[in-house]
Amino acid sequence: AQKVTQAQTEISVVEKEDVTLDCVYETRDTTYYLFWYKQPPSGELVFLIRRNSFDEQNEISGRYSWNFQKSTSSFNFTITASQVVDSAVYFCALIGGSNYQLIWGAGTKLIIKP
Amino acid sequence: ETGVTQTPRHLVMGMTNKKSLKCEQHLGHNAMYWYKQSAKKPLELMFVYNFKEQTENNSVPSRFSPECPNSSHLFLHLHTLQPEDSALYLCASSQGVSGSQAETQYFGPGTRLLVL
Numbered sequence: 001a002q003k004v005t006q007a008q009t010e011i012s013v014v015e016k017e018d019v020t021l022d023c024v025y026e027t028r029d030t031t032y033y034l035f036w037y038k039q040p041p042s043g044e045l046v047f048l049i050r051r052n053s054f055d056e057q058n059e060i061s062g063r064y065s066w067n068f069q070k071s072t073s074s075f076n077f078t079i080t081a082s083q084v085v086d087s088a089v090y091f092c093a094l095i096g097g098s099n100y101q102l103i104w105g106a107g108t109k110l111i112i113k114p
Numbered sequence: 115e116t117g118v119t120q121t122p123r124h125l126v127m128g129m130t131n132k133k134s135l136k137c138e139q140h141l142g143h144n145a146m147y148w149y150k151q152s153a154k155k156p157l158e159l160m161f162v163y164n165f166k167e168q169t170e171n172n173s174v175p176s177r178f179s180p181e182c183p184n185s186s187h188l189f190l191h192l193h194t195l196q197p198e199d200s201a202l203y204l205c206a207s208s209q210g211v212s213g214s215q216a217e218t219q220y221f222g223p224g225t226r227l228l229v230l
Binding site for chain 2: 035037042043044045046047050091100101102104105106
């Protein structure tokens with residue numbers, strides 16, 4: 001069975017703090033893909049990153065960085081120097097094997113206070 | 115032009131009404147999806163279309179009827195809905211539906227539906 005767990009339901013930090021959102025996944029597939037999406041209050045799910053299971057290099061994009069560790073089945077997301085505009089619900093998702101259906105985590109609501 | 119658009123953005127309807135949600139993608143994709151997002155529940159995949167053919171129907175009640183006239187447009191026809199159908203309905207598209215490589219799905223802004 002495939003599963004994505006985002007144990008942090010809600011995180012609240014003050015602007016400019018760094019924050020890490022955790023994502024732990026389960027799959028028996030050797031080939032799989034991991035995703036992060038951002039959902040601001042407007043509702044649209046914004047694609048942030050996609051990672052395949054054979055690429056364990058960490059990714060950095062501006063203030064965003066992702067740490068993929070197969071040994072712990074985790075794909076964590078860090079925002080450096082957070083800003084109020086980062087406030088949103090963040091979802092981690094998985095596609096495994098030949099299945100094209102996204103398996104979604106429950107989401108983490110991130111609140112950045114000014 | 116925004117990649118995936120949805121209209122209307124908000125909809126209030128009675129249980130006896132008939133309405134339709136519209137989705138249009140400007141990304142040249144071949145696959146389109148309908149999702150339902152209810153409060154405190156994970157996203158639920160409802161329907162998948164690939165090259166205008168329905169490839170997935172996740173046990174969705176018949177009061178929801180999808181239509182995909184071409185690869186750029188997707189509709190969700192609604193009739194005799196129930197209050198528990200109130201949710202955010204999201205449309206997404208991807209390059210294709212591939213078994214060998216997962217395709218990134220791009221989402222529209224959603225339609226917030228309230229059924230009274």
